[in-house]
Amino acid sequence: MGLILTAGCYTGAPAQETDGEPTAGTDGGPGGVTEGGNSDSTPTSGDEPTGGTSDTGGTEIPALPESSRVPRLSHRQWENTIRDLLLLEQTTGKSSLFIGDPISGGYDNNSEKLVVSATLWTDYQRAAEEIAEQVIADPELVALLVPTEGDSDARGRGFIESFGPRAYRRPLTPEEIERHMQVFQEGVALGGSDPVLEGVRVVLQTFLQSPYFLYRVETSDVADDDGRIQLSGFEVASKLSYMLWDTMPDEELFEAAQSGGLDTIAGVEAQAARMLEDQRARDMVASFHYQTLKVDSYSKINKSADKFPEFAEPMRDMMRAETMMFVEDVVFEHEVGDVKTLLSAPYSFVNATLAPLYGAQGEFTDQLVKTDLDPSQRAGVLTQLGYLAANASSTQNDPIHRGVFLNLQILCTGLPPPPNNVPPPPPAMEGESLRELIDRHTGIGTCGEACHGYLINPLGFAMEQYDPLGRWQTMDAGKPVDATGDFNFVQGKQSFNGGAELAKIIASSDEAHRCYVSHLLEYGYARVPKLQDNAEIKRLAEGSRDGLYSIKELIVELTTSDAFRFRAPVEE
Incomplete structure (x- = not known):
């Protein structure tokens, strides 16, 4: 794949200028949104490309942002919930047959894009029927889920009253219990070798196809004096579990919801801190960074065998594993574990194959191990092999794509989409470096x-x-x-020489922390940031920049915010 140059003329409004250069600052900027803005801060025609954001993080509105009362479970959340609801040791894998969600850009849990199409409804129905059949055919599962004492109705009612609150993630109403009992009795009437299990089968199908299972439903609707609707303990429990674990609440969360322990900030904070110690939280953190850093692009890394005979396809998986091990170590094992560390720490995880690419000295095996790197050459995730190799062609570097990635994913700088009909790059002149070629084609002037x-x-x-x-x-x-x-950051123009110096500057910039917090909010809340989120984004970003919050602490802070514990009334 050759180098792609996006050189066409910018057709929007001219950039703000100071001494001939764009200044840092838009109304929205990284980590904040402007009215009509979007999740990746990419302006439409007429917006101004700049190198940063204003010191306010965009317009701040004290009211709560609107959010869905019925966010649908993602396919991953559906799988994990089925596993935990049925007390299985592993996921069923049935969601692999579901129709894919129409999400392009953003995160795969974006509740604003997750809908139930006619095809997906059929997929849910088929999966529910298959799972119900498998459950009643497994004596061990039946023994775990279905009471053994009493007559037919007693066993059916016992199953509904124990299984139902876990399936709907809240207590059942008396009316719901009776409706499900009617379904159970209709199943019993079908007969079969075990009428009780027939009743369980049709009730289980009913639970797994209910909107109260497939969606995370928020029914609270009483506003306080400030016009906010406080979520119930069970709604907060589900919001916590799907944000931090991608699955249903565990027994401790259910108990906290029942006892009122999630009605206060302190109670929510305690549960969030507990949950972050669970492996499922590590999986969530991994998924967030995997998507934010676009680690999936590492699977497409390919290099010319003539120019890079060292490259082998297994390196793709090694680079992917390196980045994810580094992320996990920073967030969960590092003494500080903050955004600055993620973007500037001079170590990584290497093995005998990757060590020579870093010039790392020592004895290495096939196992990736934590290794200190030359701090003059390496600083954080942006100088790791995966990002650099994925943003390069098979034969040469690609500074444009490397620069675009840093602007959009790390700094949230507003960039307009590339123009249509981009002309091909000109041929390099004799002795011309790649930088000289790109400058000649796209640079100043x-x-x-x-x-x-x-x-x-x-x-x-x-x-x-x-x-x-x-x-x-x-x-x-x-x-x-x-x-x-040099680059115009909020703090002013910063000069640098090389990737390590730039990474350290970025790690201390307002833009990087605001951008990271904005991404984290978008993923954690399963929706794009809104104008009303700007004040909270600004507060957390400044705390992150000043060393007050680790990444884990940022996550906990997001779970205790008003936007998490309350919702805005939505006009019907």
Whole structure:
């Protein structure tokens, strides 16, 4: 794959300028949204590309943001819930046959995009029928779920009263119990070798196809004096469990909900802190970073066998594992464990295959182990092999895509979409470095300078000290690599020389912390940030920047916010 250059002229409003350069600052900016903005802060035609955000994080509105009262479970959440509801040792895998969700961009748990189409409803129905059949055919599961004492109705009622509250994640009303008893009795009337199990089968199908199972339903509707609707303890329990574990509440959460323990900030905070110690929280943190850092793109890494004979396809999985092990170590094992560490720590996880690419010294095996790297060359996840190799072609570096990634995913800088009919890159002149070629085609003085000259290229050029495999390099086209540049951050113009220096500057920038918190809120709340979220994003981002919050503490803070514990009334 050759280098792709997005050089076309910017057709929106001109950038704000100071001494001929765009300034840092839009009304929304990273980690904040403007009215009509979107989750990745990418402006539409007429918005202004800038290098940062205002010091307010965008317009701040004290009211709560509107949110769905019936967010649908994602396919992953459905699988995990079936496993835990039925006390299975592993997931069923049945969601692999579900129709995929129409989500392009953003996170895969975005409740605003998760709908039940006619096809998905059929998938749910088929899965419910198959699961119910499997349950009643398994004596061990029957013994766990269905009471053994009493007559037919007593056993059916016992099953409904014990299983139903767990399936709906709240107590059943007397009317619901009686309706499900009617369904049970209709199943018993079918006969069969065990009429009670026939009744259990049809009731189980009913539970698994109910909106109260497939959605996380919030029925609370009484507003307080401030116009906020406080969620019930059971609604908070479900919101916690699906945010932190991607599954239903455990018994301790149910007990806390029942006792009123989730009606206070302290109670929610205690449960969130407990839940973060569970392996399921590690899985959630991994999923968030996997999507934010676009680690899935590592599976497409490919290099020219002629230019890079060292490359082998198993490196893709190694690079992916390296990044995810690094993330887990930073969040859960590191003494500080904050965003700065994620973006600037000079260590990673390497093995005998990856160590030579880093120039790491020592004895290595096939196992990835935590290894200190040269701090003058490596700083955090942005100087790891996976990001660098995934944002390079099979034959040469791609500073444009490296720069775009940093703008959109790490700084949340507003970039307009590339224009249509992008012209192909010009041929390189004799002795011309890649940086010189790109500058000639898209840099300052060209029609691409608004986005490339001031935003994309400077960040991408800082990574020119790393070749397409992510190895350190000092020469390009027979010339010393030029990885110098500057960028307008909120704090002012910052100059740097190389990826490690840039990573450390980014790690201390307002933009990076606001962008990270915005991503975390979007994933944790399963919706895009709204104007009303800006004040909370700003507060948490400043605390993260100033070293007050680790990543785990940011997660806990999000669970205790008003936007998590309350919802805004929605006009019918």
